[in-house]
Structures are given as C-alpha cells and as structure tokens.
Amino acid sequence: MALMQTAETRYSKPVLVAVNKPFDDEDGLQALRSHALFRNLRPRDLESLIQQSRRLRLGHHQLLYRQDMPAHHFFFVISGRLRLYRLDSSGIDRTLDSIAPGDCFAEVMIYADPPRYACYAEALKSSEVLMIPVKAYRELLDQHPEYAQAALSHYAKRAVTRFHDLEIMTVQNARDRLIRYLIDLLPNGTEQGGEVELPLPKCLVASRLAMQPETFSRILADLKSNGLVRVNRSKLFISDPQRLIEISQ
Template identity: 30%
Template sequence: MEARTFDLPRYLSVLPLFTDLNRPELERLALGCQLRRLSRGDTVFRVGEACEEFHVTVTGQVKLYALSPAGQEKVIELVGPGNSFAEALMFTGKPYIVNAQALTDTLLLTVKKEAVVGEIERDPRFAMRMLAGISRRLHGLVHDVEAYALHSGMQRVIGYLLRDQVVEDCATGEVVIVSLPVSKATIASRLSLTPEYFSRVLHELESAGLVRIDKRDVHILDPKSLADYPGR
C-alpha cells in the first residue's frame, strides 16, 4: 500500500470514531492527519515526549511497552491494524507515559489534536464518540489487570488463544488457526509471563492433543476441550 495513493478520508470513514462524519468533514479531518511508513524496530514515540496526537495502526503491529529501572521490558499492549492508541493521553496535555515501537513494517496514521478538537467544537456528538472509544479501551485494560491478578498463567494463554476474534469460529467445533502476530517472547510479555513458561504451556496443550504448533500458527484442534481444559 503506497501512502501517496492512500484514500485517507475513505479510510477514516471506516474507523469507529469517524463513521458518522460526512465526506466534507472527513476531508477536513484528513488535513490534520499524517501517514508514516515505519520499518521494523522504528520508534513511534518515547516516554517523556510531548503527546499532541493519537495514532492508528493501518497495517503492521505496534508495541506499547514500559522499561524498568533495570532495563527489563514489559509489553503493555499490541496494537494491530484498525486500532488506535494514545487518544486519551492526548487530551491531558501530559507527555507520553509509555514507549511505542513498530514490531513489523508498519503504516501508521497520526491524527493531530487540533484536528480532533476542531471537530468536537463543530459537533459535540463527536466528543461522545471519542469518549466511547476511550471507554472501550479502558475496559480492555481493566480486563487485562483482572486477568493478571486472578488467572493462572495457563488461563491467560488459553484466554489469549480463544480471544474474541475466534469465539464464533470456536463455537462450530471446527479446527481454528490462530496466527501469532509477533514473536512468542513478545506475547509472553504481554501476558506477564516468561517466554519459557509460555512455551511450556503451548507444549503441554500440544501434548494433550488440544493444539498443534506450526511455527507461528497455533491450530486449535478441539476448541471446546481447550476452553474446558483443567489447567484453566
């Protein structure tokens, strides 16, 4: 996908935040947007930098992460295509509190604060859509904290494999293939697990005949039995 031929207003129209905007409004908003093509490993932003925009992953994967004083990395979130990040922080006037890095070659859409504020001033309903989006994101983060505090490592891995986007497929009882979007080490960090433990869990599930591992593809052979696995 070439950035110079990218239909930005049309892309904005399919994002939940902007679906109710008409073409002139989308074209006006697009003037406050920028497309950035990132290579794997490129930095999107760092802790302490000014936050005057939010971002949408168009293609690729972006990692939000924090570093401990000892240099240990904790992945906060993995942001895939069609998902946004930093929209809440943008309104606080505070700098970024986490780091963001492209995990793969990525096309990133940056939406300037001034453009968003302009639309809010023109139509207060736009503010309600922003709040709804931010609330969904907060709900997801609260769910993650709950999982880390109350669920075992096995439960977290199975929950990741049976996450929302494959629930309908799992209900049919057919084999479901989950492609890990990034390295196992990165996913392990996202789940607050060590890479070694994450690999052990996958091997245990494979030995139990519930999944089959093929590089980054996890074939869920029996979704219902996986959901009911005693280790959960």
C-alpha cells in the same frame, strides 16, 4: 538508565520525524473511514483532519514515540503492526498491547492531562501509520459536539477491553493465563474452534502475560502434546476451546 539507553540505541532512526508525504492516496483510507472515531464525521471534516495529518512509514523495530514524551498526536495504523510497551527503572521491557491495521492508539491522549505518552510505541515490522494532531481532533469535537458520541462509545469499549486485560493478569498461574489469552483471541467465541494468529512474536506474548519465553514455550509444547492445540509458527489451531477452558482451573 544506562540499560534504558542500551534498549533505545537499537533504534537507529529519529523518533516522531514525519516523512512529509501528503496523505493523498486512497489505500488505507477505507479502514480509516469506517473506524468508530471517524465514520460519523462529515466528509469535509474528515478531509480537513486528514489534511492536517501526516502519513508515517516505520521500519522494522523503529520507535515511534517514547514514554513520557509530550503527546501532540495520536495514531491510526494503516498497515503493519505495532506494540506498546514500557521500560522500568532496571530496563526491563514489558509489552502491554499490540496494534493491528485499522486500529487507533494513543487516542486517549486527546483528552489526557498532562498529554504525555504512557508508554513506548514501536513497529513490529515495517508499518505505516497516520499521525493525527490531537489539537485538530479536539477542535473538531469542540466545534461539533455531536461527534462526541462516537468518541465516548469508543472510549467506553477501550475501557472494557483494558478491564478484561487486567482480569487475565490476575490469573495466578502461567498456564491458565496463556489459555485465557488464547481463548480471547478466538474470533468466533468459545463454542467452536478456530485458527488464531499470535499478534506478537512468542517472546513478546510471554512478556505480555508476565512469564518467561521458556515458560511460554514449555506450556505450548505441553498443550500440543495433549492435542489441545496445533502449532504452525505463529498460527495456532484450537479444535476444542471448551476442553481448554476445563483444564484451566
């Protein structure tokens, strides 16, 4: 608990206190309108939902919510990037996911019982999120059951992704976990190579993959020296994914 305090006191600003700026401008809205959870809503319903939401600005490393806090809102990322993590009893910080602009998170709370956040959420850099009341979205779905289809489809996708994440973590050695992770980041599948940007700082990718930063660094250095990846800060270029897969056995 003492360590947990330490980890939290690094965030100077209060948690979940909205900058009460109305969401009246258009930037960021386009992505919201095309998100699976919202694109089928009738314009007036979407407007109403937005009216009940608040835009929130988060500074670098600012905490949005804490694990086990009652969950009254879920979130849509307008800009920036966030990460989801948990702290265990000894204060170890374990990254579970990173969220990019255009994505929703904690949306599972709309139907969770009890509605408590399952992890911490913090901004990785200065970010903006839309803070949507769970109650408002639920009421919308209760009034218009036909909207549920989109939500179900979204939830199904989410479950498949999590299942896939779990699979990577059952890979026993660190090198192969990292390779699998990189392959999954590739936009165009495994056929052709491509450039990949790490969605997290390297030390947090390491945490996400259950290894030490030093191990991450050494494995990447090794892949680099074998010509399997080219590294430029957080951008990696993978020329031959097939070869990468072959060596991961």
